[in-house]
Amino acid sequence: MMLVIVKVIAYFFLWTLYSYSVHRLAHIPHKKNFLYKIHIVHHRVQYGDSNWPEFSNYFFWFGSFKASLDIWLTLTLPLIVLVFIDPVPGGILLGFHYVYEVFLAGKVVDHNPRIRGIITRWLSIGAYHLKHHDLYKCNYSFFITLWDHIFQTTDKKFLGVRSAKERRENLDERY
Numbered sequence: 001m002m003l004v005i006v007k008v009i010a011y012f013f014l015w016t017l018y019s020y021s022v023h024r025l026a027h028i029p030h031k032k033n034f035l036y037k038i039h040i041v042h043h044r045v046q047y048g049d050s051n052w053p054e055f056s057n058y059f060f061w062f063g064s065f066k067a068s069l070d071i072w073l074t075l076t077l078p079l080i081v082l083v084f085i086d087p088v089p090g091g092i093l094l095g096f097h098y099v100y101e102v103f104l105a106g107k108v109v110d111h112n113p114r115i116r117g118i119i120t121r122w123l124s125i126g127a128y129h130l131k132h133h134d135l136y137k138c139n140y141s142f143f144i145t146l147w148d149h150i151f152q153t154t155d156k157k158f159l160g161v162r163s164a165k166e167r168r169e170n171l172d173e174r175y
């Protein structure tokens with residue numbers, strides 16, 4: 001039992017590292033970048049009034065082929081592979097992924113502007129993830145913010161670099 005818990009935690013970190021990497025690749029704008037083409041759909045989604053999922057979401061279909069493929073490649077595929085390698089922890093994570101994606105990933109948690117403050121320092125939800133929608137070039141992590149902190153892609157880092165650059169440009173103009 002203990003071993004299963006340790007494995008679930010270890011695989012969770014690997015899974016979030018994988019999804020962080022794929023998401024980051026999906027933000028490289030290029031006409032041959034297949035990931036970019038399917039991911040831009042996510043950045044156009046408007047969430048309706050209801051907190052309940054659309055009926056098709058229960059079947060892991062997220063409105064369009066591109067939007068669904070984006071989720072399958074970024075989050076589902078590695079867990080399917082894991083189920084074949086290590087079925088019990090793989091199955092637990094796949095169950096978590098299903099429930100999270102169907103019930104929470106929309107406006108309830110991930111895209112909920114009312115979730116803000118200290119919790120978004122640790123979890124990539126609410127205001128933290130919405131800053132990814134505003135600024136594009138930061139906050140790529142899913143579930144936990146860890147990988148943005150490790151690879152220095154948080155919104156704070158991004159805005160810090162941008163304002164330092166603007167200050168430099170202002171100075172250049174003056175002299």
Ligand SMILES: [Zn+2]
Nearest residue numbers: 023027039132
């Ligand atoms: Zn994105």
Ligand SMILES: [Zn+2]
Nearest residue numbers: 042111129133
């Ligand atoms: Zn989003």
